Amino acid sequence: MTYGDVRRILARIEPPPRLVDWSILACVLFEVGSGVLSFGAGAPSHWPLFELHTVVGLTLVFLLCYKFRRIRRRVTDSDLWDRATGLSVLTAAVAVSSLATGVWWVLGGNVRILSYWNLLNLHVGLGLALVPLVVLHLSTRFRTPTRADFEGRRTALKYGSLLVGGALLLRAQELVNAALDTGGRTRRFTGSKPIERDGLAPEGDVGVGNASFPVTSWVADDPDPVDSESWRLRVRGLVESPLELSAEALTADADTDRRVLLDCTSGWYAERDWRGVSLGDVLDAAGVTEAGRWVTVRSVTGYRWSFPTDEAREMLLATHVGGERLTHGHGFPCRLVAPDRRGFQWIKWVDSIEVRRRRDPAQWVAVLVSGFD
Numbered sequence: 475m476t477y478g479d480v481r482r483i484l485a486r487i488e489p490p491p492r493l494v495d496w497s498i499l500a501c502v503l504f505e506v507g508s509g510v511l512s513f514g515a516g517a518p519s520h521w522p523l524f525e526l527h528t529v530v531g532l533t534l535v536f537l538l539c540y541k542f543r544r545i546r547r548r549v550t551d552s553d554l555w556d557r558a559t560g561l562s563v564l565t566a567a568v569a570v571s572s573l574a575t576g577v578w579w580v581l582g583g584n585v586r587i588l589s590y591w592n593l594l595n596l597h598v599g600l601g602l603a604l605v606p607l608v609v610l611h612l613s614t615r616f617r618t619p620t621r622a623d624f625e626g627r628r629t630a631l632k633y634g635s636l637l638v639g640g641a642l643l644l645r646a647q648e649l650v651n652a653a654l655d656t657g658g659r660t661r662r663f664t665g666s667k668p669i670e671r672d673g674l675a676p677e678g679d680v681g682v683g684n685a686s687f688p689v690t691s692w693v694a695d696d697p698d699p700v701d702s703e704s705w706r707l708r709v710r711g712l713v714e715s716p717l718e719l720s721a722e723a724l725t726a727d728a729d730t731d732r733r734v735l736l737d738c739t740s741g742w743y744a745e746r747d748w749r750g751v752s753l754g755d756v757l758d759a760a761g762v763t764e765a766g767r768w769v770t771v772r773s774v775t776g777y778r779w780s781f782p783t784d785e786a787r788e789m790l791l792a793t794h795v796g797g798e799r800l801t802h803g804h805g806f807p808c809r810l811v812a813p814d815r816r817g818f819q820w821i822k823w824v825d826s827i828e829v830r831r832r833r834d835p836a837q838w839v840a841v842l843v844s845g846f847d
Contacts, residue, residue, distance in 0.1 A: 494540050495612065501534040502569075502608050506601055512664065513739050517814035521663040531576055538569060558614035565607040572600035579665065579741070594665065594741035664816070666737050669744040683796030687736065687744040689803030692818045695777050695844050699802045700823055707791075707808065711770075711829035714761030721807040727751050728793045738817035748811045749794040754787030756827065766829035770837070771810050774823045777844035780833035781812070788813065791824060 489497060508527040515523050548554045549563065575597040584593045591599075661667050669687050702721040709717040730752045737743040757769070762783060769786035772778040781789070790811040793800060800806040805822030812820050818841065834840075 489540075491544060492618070494537055494544075495615075498534065498537050498541060498569075499608050499612060501530050501537065502601075502604055504530050505534070506605050509598060509601055513816055513818060516664065516737050516816040516819075518663065524663050524665065528576075528580070531573060534569075535573060538566075538573075542566070558611070561607070561611055561614065565604070565611045568600055568604050568607055572597060572604055575600060580661070582667075584667075584741075592741055662737060662743055664737055664743075666741050666743040669742045681796065682746065683798035684801045684804050686746065686796060687742070688738075688740075689801075690738060690740055690817070691822075692777065692841055693844070695773070695775050695822075695841075697773075697775050697823060700774060700807055702807050705774075705807055705825065707824065708826045709756060709760045709829075710826065712763045712766035712831065713757075713829050714763060715759070717756070717760050719756075724751055724791070724808060725793050725799075730755075730790060732790055732811065732813075734790070734811050734813050736811075736817055736820065740817075746795050747797070748790055748792040749797075750790045750792035750808060750811065752787075753789040753791055753810070753827070756791065757783070757787060757829070760829070762829050765831050768830045768833045770828045770830055770834045771821045771824055772826040772828065773821050773844065774825045775844040776840055777821060778834060778840050779819045779821060779837050780830065781815075783829070 505527060508523055508530070512520075512523055512527065545562070549559065575593055579593045579597060585596075586592060587596055705721050707717075707719040707721075707724060709719075728750045731747060731749050733745060733747050735743055735745040753769075753771075767783055768780045769783055770778050770780045771786075791808045792805075792811045793808050795804065800809060805820075805824070808824050810819075810821040810824055
């Protein structure tokens with residue numbers, strides 16, 4: 475198949491111009507929405523969300539090619555420039571950069587940015603920035619699709635062909651990773667890579683304990699070291715016997731060992747041995763009432779997250795990792811170990827557990843503002 479054949483095939487499946495523009499907006503909104511949802515999707519059963527995110531992203535590549543081909547003269551010919559041209563160029567640059575960083579990450583690439591961000595963080599940031607830019611761009615060149623744009627089976631077939639093309643590109647990428655043995659081959663379905671590869675691990679002899687994975691915090695969640703003498707773990711809410719445990723008592727009761735994989739939204743994962751107290755045992759000791767359907771685990775910073783009671787029973791209040799007492803950066807005196815949950819839901823510096831009738835409606839606000847004094 476020649477280059478000319480490929481161009482003719484792509485031309486045959488090109489949607490009407492107005493639909494291309496609105497489809498780009500729909501794809502961007504879907505990508506941002508699915509990307510946000512992916513932060514809380516860590517169970518293997520959630521893999522379709524990540525597959526769809528990738529397929530729609532690759533479909534967006536085709537749509538942008540159609541868009542760029544149509545507008546190239548308006549950009550390259552300075553006589554055709556208007557007040558919206560600068561915004562159009564900026565939007566195009568951010569869109570291409572967002573797609574390129576995502577593809578590069580999937581293929582195994584990575585870069586360090588300001589010693590804190592990596593390529594996946596940059597991809598997320600560019601994706602979030604793209605939404606207002608696309609909306610502003612549409613507002614300057616607003617054209618409502620007509621009924622004729624949607625009529626006929628051909629339009630549906632064209633969109634189906636674009637999605638199939640995105641899926642084929644995804645499979646091609648997987649074959650490239652397998653053939654070249656790139657870092658992308660060892661990614662989880664979430665996109666995260668093993669901490670031992672690609673310079674994601676801390677420097678030096680990483681071992682299996684605290685030094686074997688990075689200290690990360692969500693937004694500004696970074697408290698002063700906790701005083702273990704005055705610290706207490708309080709269990710309250712819809713329980714028959716509220717509890718208050720000291721750090722010494724919690725450590726003395728830490729007799730449950732589990733090997734659990736921590737999948738961080740920063741793009742790495744690490745499977746480690748954790749030791750602590752079963753959250754189910756703590757809930758049993760407090761006596762959860764029949765009305766208790768949700769368990770909210772809270773940090774000393776106010777950061778918190780809610781889990782269904784049955785799921786919470788399978789979690790661990792960890793005091794050790796790899797045989798070592800947790801350091802402050804990793805959540806001393808105790809942190810939550812939540813299997814099949816992403817790292818931002820593994821609450822650190824836990825100081826209270828509340829059994830509730832419903833999930834905490836303010837948890838999304840709490841994770842964004844906790845740590846700001």
